[in-house]
Amino acid sequence: MALVAGVLAAPAWLPAGAALAAPAQANLPAASQAGAASPKTVVTFAWGGGLAVQMRSLPMFRKYGMHATYFVASGLVCRHGQAECQKFSPYLTLGDIHKIAADGNEIGGLSLTHQKLTTMPTAEAKREICDDRSTLLRWGFRPTDFAYPFALVNPSIEALTRACGYNAGLGTGTLRGAGRCPGCGWAETIPPANPYNVRTPVEVNTVGTKWIPRTYESIVTNAQKHGGGWIIFTLHAICKTNCDLGTSPAILGAVLTWLYGQKANNIVVETMSQVIGGPVRPAVAGPAKAGR
Numbered sequence: 001m002a003l004v005a006g007v008l009a010a011p012a013w014l015p016a017g018a019a020l021a022a023p024a025q026a027n028l029p030a031a032s033q034a035g036a037a038s039p040k041t042v043v044t045f046a047w048g049g050g051l052a053v054q055m056r057s058l059p060m061f062r063k064y065g066m067h068a069t070y071f072v073a074s075g076l077v078c079r080h081g082q083a084e085c086q087k088f089s090p091y092l093t094l095g096d097i098h099k100i101a102a103d104g105n106e107i108g109g110l111s112l113t114h115q116k117l118t119t120m121p122t123a124e125a126k127r128e129i130c131d132d133r134s135t136l137l138r139w140g141f142r143p144t145d146f147a148y149p150f151a152l153v154n155p156s157i158e159a160l161t162r163a164c165g166y167n168a169g170l171g172t173g174t175l176r177g178a179g180r181c182p183g184c185g186w187a188e189t190i191p192p193a194n195p196y197n198v199r200t201p202v203e204v205n206t207v208g209t210k211w212i213p214r215t216y217e218s219i220v221t222n223a224q225k226h227g228g229g230w231i232i233f234t235l236h237a238i239c240k241t242n243c244d245l246g247t248s249p250a251i252l253g254a255v256l257t258w259l260y261g262q263k264a265n266n267i268v269v270e271t272m273s274q275v276i277g278g279p280v281r282p283a284v285a286g287p288a289k290a291g292r
Helices: 052-063 082-088 094-102 122-138 155-163 213-225 249-260 272-276
Strands: 007-009 019-021 041-047 069-072 106-109 145-147 168-170 229-235 267-269
Touching (some): 041 052, 052 094, 069 094, 069 145, 094 106, 106 122, 106 272, 155 168, 168 272
Parallel strands (some): 041 069, 041 229
Antiparallel strands (some): 007 019
């Protein structure tokens, strides 16, 4: 992206005449300004819900050579033709998910039907987690990470996530940011102390928060100022304007542009699997339903 008179020329997704300011040195940690090595800070974009509108994010990440993690509830994936799915289903198609993976992004699990696992009998919850992962494996994906639907998790669900073959599980709302949880930590550690309940700030545009580009930037720079670590931004949708559980192309584009300019300051974008690591474990069958 070209610099014009000290600002970044606006990409196609910004309104005509708009431009993005070049990253300001004043916003960087003191160590960066002094030329000293900054602590590594990793940023992950985690997409939940399996919604078709998430396809709008692909060219934006591709533009900067970045990748994200997309969590999919396999039982909600639209299996009809692409045109038919676009008419009646809000969810990603199987073809969409293969396109996401082909771009180098991670596909993770989200349970079969995106239900509240903590209120289910244990056998049903295990079936939701294990059979979802088995389906994703059968479709040719490599699911190693899981996102808890509605961010509801307890030690029993964590144990089931491990038993079903996942290497980690994603929680949310247990780090500070966007004015919430002021007594919480600044970032998750790498590796996490508990990989089956990875900590994140609150989900984007939830619990009374309104996220603008500066919201994302401040969470990342504050994490780096306090020793670095891992920041995960959890979203569901891309909307025309800023929206609940999601963001707009203009805001996401501004954030990605800013992050792209932070490589020299040891701020990088990675998928959840890149941070967690570990093998792709064999499929584990969930318990059979009663009567079968």
